[in-house]
Amino acid sequence: MNMNDHGEIDTLISACLDGCLSDADADRLSRWIEESSEVRQRYWELASVHAMIEQSMQSTSMKAITGQVVVPAPKSGSYFRWSRITSVAAGILIGIFSASMVWAYAVPLASQTQRVSKEIVFESFEDPQMKSPGRFPTNANRWFGGMLSVPGKGGMPAVEGTRLGKFENVSKYRFTYARYVVDLDEYAEPSDEHTRSIEVSGSFFSPDLDPTSVFRIDVAAFGETPEAVQPVWIDREHFDDVVLQQVGRNHSPELSDQPIWHEVKVMMEIPSGARSVVVSLGSGKRAPGGAGSDRYLDAVRVKLVDTFKPRD
Amino acid sequence: MNESQDEHEAPTVTETVQLLFVRHENSIRSFVRSLQPSLSDADDVMQETFLTISRKASSFEPGTNFLAWACGIARLKVLENFRQNKRSNVLADTAIIALAEDAPTPELLIERELALEACIEKLAPRMRDLLWRRYSRRQSSVEMADAAGMSSTAVRVALSKTRAMLRDCIHAKTRVAE
Numbered sequence: 348m349n350m351n352d353h354g355e356i357d358t359l360i361s362a363c364l365d366g367c368l369s370d371a372d373a374d375r376l377s378r379w380i381e382e383s384s385e386v387r388q389r390y391w392e393l394a395s396v397h398a399m400i401e402q403s404m405q406s407t408s409m410k411a412i413t414g415q416v417v418v419p420a421p422k423s424g425s426y427f428r429w430s431r432i433t434s435v436a437a438g439i440l441i442g443i444f445s446a447s448m449v450w451a452y453a454v455p456l457a458s459q460t461q462r463v464s465k466e467i468v469f470e471s472f473e474d475p476q477m478k479s480p481g482r483f484p485t486n487a488n489r490w491f492g493g494m495l496s497v498p499g500k501g502g503m504p505a506v507e508g509t510r511l512g513k514f515e516n517v518s519k520y521r522f523t524y525a526r527y528v529v530d531l532d533e534y535a536e537p538s539d540e541h542t543r544s545i546e547v548s549g550s551f552f553s554p555d556l557d558p559t560s561v562f563r564i565d566v567a568a569f570g571e572t573p574e575a576v577q578p579v580w581i582d583r584e585h586f587d588d589v590v591l592q593q594v595g596r597n598h599s600p601e602l603s604d605q606p607i608w609h610e611v612k613v614m615m616e617i618p619s620g621a622r623s624v625v626v627s628l629g630s631g632k633r634a635p636g637g638a639g640s641d642r643y644l645d646a647v648r649v650k651l652v653d654t655f656k657p658r659d
Numbered sequence: 660m661n662e663s664q665d666e667h668e669a670p671t672v673t674e675t676v677q678l679l680f681v682r683h684e685n686s687i688r689s690f691v692r693s694l695q696p697s698l699s700d701a702d703d704v705m706q707e708t709f710l711t712i713s714r715k716a717s718s719f720e721p722g723t724n725f726l727a728w729a730c731g732i733a734r735l736k737v738l739e740n741f742r743q744n745k746r747s748n749v750l751a752d753t754a755i756i757a758l759a760e761d762a763p764t765p766e767l768l769i770e771r772e773l774a775l776e777a778c779i780e781k782l783a784p785r786m787r788d789l790l791w792r793r794y795s796r797r798q799s800s801v802e803m804a805d806a807a808g809m810s811s812t813a814v815r816v817a818l819s820k821t822r823a824m825l826r827d828c829i830h831a832k833t834r835v836a837e
Contacts, residue, residue, distance in 0.1 A: 363750065364696055364822075365800070365815065377753065380754040381753050394694070395771055396771075396775070396825045396826045399771065400794050403775065404791065404795040471784055
């Protein structure tokens, strides 16, 4: 078998996995599979990739991979049929099913792992049509705050992909933010022996920093649904009574000859009873006044981190 | 029923095996989907496998490799399913049998699963977007082509290349791990 055959075989296997083999190609691939262990090995390598991607994409929030809007996979009828058939075990099974669906490829070793991290949001602002209306999120799984997607360029290359997010420059605000709400109900709860934290990181850039420049990340947990967080957030008088947990980090970048990307990271344990977590990534100045400058954001990652803490 | 009594009742053999099935469900499903391109057929195979392992629970020896045992049953169910649902444009029975006999070990599949996440993260955003459309939204190549501004042929080629890149990445990672 030569390299050209490899390419053709891979193409046929791919077509087979996508269900678009012609009759003639199905015959040809079948023959090769029967005759060659090398072809069988190539089949398994590609087919297992295909199956594993499907598993992970079906079972994990799509935010984890692409930053796109979550579209829940159609529920496989089989789970429900099973649970009807096995009514005796159903009570035990349901909880474990949901856990196994989210932690798709961590499950087999989860019980032995001290720390399991799962990326649930990745945003590199690649969509030129991206719209992030309003200052504060009114629902989960979408960016708010007036971010624009702009192409990277010389001296300001994107950290991930080819584009980056530009903070809207609004002179009346000292800080501008990109905000996002995570709906924790979309993820299976950690086991009793794990505590869950949320980790947020993002890279900030400004071509003309001054000594008062600040980049910041805030994370705040609420018991309210994502849709109900906005009024709580706006009501600053009662905010402290309602927020379950809040962590913020200011990063004052050191001035350098050449502007560089600054990565900022924050981690917060999620308290029990939390339903929504607000993630804010902001850029601004410690002191009011002065001309506003362009600020950029890229490679935003939000991860759920489950840490093993055995009970006494 | 008294709740506290129920909590302390030891699971039956069948329940234990069913729990093991649930714990390893992702790996078993990956195995089945590798052989069965049709999603609905794969669902049927998973259901049949679950019923069979429940029925044959007593033949599983605790302490032995459950995943290997379950995949062995799943393999037979895939073959049964192929025989029952004669479809056109699919691999011949003999090819499926040959593949099933050369299946990677469940341990190897788990090893690949663990490497996949890091490999997906290395992909360019455009490729991740294609995977998301194909595997999460279940878009056809025509729908994906419309969304991505590509021809459907280009979409199929790009998907094929993306899977090949992931395969190579996983291969490299698992080889390093060895």
